[in-house]
Amino acid sequence: MIKTFASDNYAGAHPDVMQAIINANVGHAAAYGADDYTTSAINKFKALLGDDIEVHFAYNGTGANVLGLASLTNAYNSIICSDLAHINVDESTAPEKFTGCKLVTVPTKNGKIYPEQIEEKIIRIDDQHHPQVKVISISQSTEYGTVYTIDEIKAISAVAKKNNLYLHMDGSRIANAAVSLQAEIKAITRDAGVDVLSFGGTKNGMLFGEAVVFFNTSVAKNFKYIRKQSMQLHSKMRFISAQFDALLTNNLxxxxxxxxxxxxxxxxxxxxxxxxxxxxxxxxxxxxxxxxxxxxxxxxxxxxxxxxxxxxxxxxxxxxxxxxxxxxxxxxxxxxxxxxxxxxxx
The missing domain is CATH 3.90.1150.10 (Aspartate Aminotransferase, domain 1)
Known part of the structure; x- marks a missing residue:
């Protein structure tokens, strides 16, 4: 049985990524991200997305999403997302367990959610009996393979800002979305008003590893503690970092x-x-x-x-x-x- 079309998760790693892992497998290197490979990968993220960002690596997509959302919320908050969102459908109860937040879903026919739908869910503000919405989370590309335009993301960001909310983006396939839009990743994330991005590597040629990118660095101050508590801090970080270094080299x-x-x-x-x-x-x-x-x-x-x-x-x-x-x-x-x-x- 051939499994080519089951998922892009079924694919192996790109040869350049595998070679990067082999190249990193030489001698000893400082643990937990205090190594040259991690420094190099973060610098390449900054070249792609801006010098004043923060970048942290995690094992997998669920981990990256949960970490990003946990950095934006308290346990009494809620998160607005599509009813098809990965955090709602395919990440079991991990988002609820590790954030303590309620997921408030918006019905969708094409994977996208829109400003007027989101605003309908922003209710009972400052009511102690009701979860207080704090984050809008969107997927790019969506679970239906559709892609938000830059204007659509900006419109959602405007709703977030108007209501003192954060905008989180699940970018497990962010590279596919950028190519589809013929735009740079910075243009469809940071420049469009995204606060925190889960940057996917696994579905785009890496063996394992995702990145949590903070454009709004004010919410990242406690990230290192949240990542450790969530068991997403890789001791041999160089083997995630080397993969991202390869992925961000020569536009791979x-x-x-x-x-x-x-x-x-x-x-x-x-x-x-x-x-x-x-x-x-x-x-x-x-x-x-x-x-x-x-x-x-x-x-x-x-x-x-x-x-x-x-x-x-x-x-x-x-x-x-x-x-x-x-x-x-x-x-x-x-x-x-x-x-x-x-x-x-x-």
Whole structure:
């Protein structure tokens, strides 16, 4: 069974990243981030996003999200997010457990949430009987593979500022979003009003590791204690840092994301040729959501595994990665076309 399209988490590490780990595996280096590899990686983040930021590394995406949110909140606060947000759907109860906050969800049909929806959830301010909203959290790209425009992010940031809230961005696929928008990451984060960013590495060619980037550094003062308490402080930090150093060298982050997005567009075109298949969302980044004929799903999964997003509607999710090939895309589409044609009798 081939698992190319199940998730970009299924992909291995980019060869340049693996080589960076090997290069870092020489001799001894100071622990907990007091090493030259970490200094170099942070400097590259600053070159990309601005000199006056703070950058801290974590093991995984859930850790980065929880750490960022915990830095912005107290246990009596609430966090507004999409009902499809990773922090709401796929991070178990980690956000609630480690922040103590209530997640207040906004229904979405395309993964995005909008200012008027957010404002409806900002209620009962200064009421001791009600959780006090403190953060708006958005995903870029979204769980539906769509991408917020710069203006859309600025509009949400304006709501946050007007109501004395923070804006957090889950950027597990931030590179794919930037490529989709043909914009620099700084333009769709810091310049658009984001306070804290979870910068994804794992889904874009790293073996493991994510970064928590503080544009609003005033909220980072207790971060080191929160990270340690949350068991996300890596002792041999150089092996996360070396990966980010490689990812941020010669625009590798952009090359990987560009390729993944390109493969998604090719797959989209091929799927549109198949009878009974409907693309349900705008293919902005590296994910395709589609309705497949129910009869072919299990047969297709047996050859090319992928996830069913909505069992009731037979909507599936197909993810492309930095190492997805055009040959793999065509092989998947050929099998899908054959099965769909047999199913419909065409």
């Amino acid at each position: 982050w952009k090359k990987n994301a560009t390729h993944a997005n390109k493969m998604a567009q090719i797959l989209k075109r091929r799927l549109q040729e198949i009878p009974g298949v409907t693309i349900t969302q705008s293919v902005d980044a590296n994910g395709i959501f589609a309705l497949l004929p129910p009869a072919i799903i299990a047969k297709l999964q047996a050859v090319h595994y992928f996830y069913v997003w909505n069992e009731k509607t037979s909507e599936v999710r197909l993810m492309c990665a930095f190492d997805t090939t055009e040959e793999q895309v065509n092989a998947f589409a050929d099998v899908a076309l054959k099965l769909a044609t047999q199913d419909t009798g065409l």
